[in-house]
Amino acid sequence: MTLLVVGASGFLGAEVCRQAVAAGRRVVGTYHSGAVGVSGVAARRLDVTDRAAVRALLAEVRPDAVVSTPYRYDDWTITADGAAHVASASAQVRARLVHLSSDALHAGRPEPYADDDAPSPVFRYGAAKAAAETAVRLVDPGAVIVRTSLIVGEGSKQIQLCRDALAGRMSLFTDEVRCPVDVADLAAAVLELVDSDYAGPLNVAGADAVSRDELGLLVARHEGLDPAGMKTTTTVAAGLHRPTEVRLDSSRAAGLLRTRLRGVTELLG
Template identity: 50%
Template sequence: MRCLVVGGSGLLGSALVRACLASGHEVAATYRTRPGQTADVAWLPLDVRRRDDVDALVAAFRPDVVINAAFRQADWPTTAMGPANVALAVAARGGRLVHVSSDAVFSGAAVHYDETCVPDPITPYGAAKAAAETAVAAIDPAAVIVRTSLIIGDGGSAHETRVRSLATGAAQGVLFTDDVRCPVHVADLAAALLDLAASGHHGVHHVAGPDAMSRYELGRLIALRDGLDPDRLPAGRRAGSGVPGPLDVRLECGMTRGRLRTRVRGAREFLV
């Protein structure tokens, strides 16, 4: 199978590239500023904001599957318009599209959100992700849209880097005790995305870990794994802090779980 990973040099994109190679697929991956480090991959420069460039790349590579993991939190055109450009190119050429979305599309007012829930974002990033979902679904109804939660790796994610900096005194700040998500390991998420790419399913799916926890509790687990003192992590509350964003967002994944071959682990398992 010919797989194109859009945004292949990021944390999730890199895991997707490795998972595709491990499954014996032919892989190309795009990057915006610098290529990834994985060998045996065709690394292709791409700015997803440029519709003609996206169309030309998809036309040249002719992938069977495109997985879009590209985003920039403060860049509406990349996060909202880029997925529309990808969907237009895939719809014109044929093939399977899997688009990665986020739990940021929800406000947290309902706390628990299943795959049928309609986005109600309260941040610009959440609004961009919700707009992308709408565009992808309208352009390519056969596409899979996968909402996920806080992505954790084996030390390489932004949250893990922040935890280490706070625990060692290299940075100031707090980890919120009232900001709750369902962390997912990047390798599990990548495997689940490939499961859905190979399936006949379409529409919205949720892939997140089964353990709901605060960023502070997650930070303590990361510190323990890394041999750091979790008691050195400063705690605080997001409510009243002035930091925008939802508080408690828990993705319910029951429908999706029944369609996956991959077992998605909780943070209390993969961080032990």
């Protein structure tokens, strides 16, 4: 089969490409800036905000499946409009679509969020991810929408943030709780979903809920770093209005997939 990975130069997109190539799939990966540094991937430049360009590429490649991973935290047109363009073009060529979403579309609460809980965004990025989901579900009801959390692993932005805080260069939030997931686990789950007939939202996150400063302490222990100098703060003190406690209940995914979604305590233990 031919798999198109939109956003293949990103952290998750590149891992999806690596695993897909290793499994013998024909993979085409798109990038907007930078490069697709994965051997065996046919790299194509694509601006997902250009609807005509997206449609032209999919009409040319004719993929059997599309994994849509592109986003930019501060750019609505890429996160929301781009997702709509990819979904529309995928439906036009009858490709199976796996769309990557985020826990950022929830407002935050002590209780875990189920797969089918409606979005309740409280900041711009979360609203963009919610808008993207709405577009995808409208255009292609058969698509799977993967709601995930902080993505960790060697080379991840989240791990580097922890190292920076441990070095005193920035602060980690004590009141922001997430369910970090390993990039390899998430990519494997995405590829399983490509081959499935699951439709709709599905939580695919790690088994452990930890605060950002707890993640920093795990990184310190794993890498043998001194945690004494780690800087912390709260979202309130930092003047930010965004979700704090967002726990994803991934039990449905755990029962559906062969891939085991490890907790960050195991990953960094």
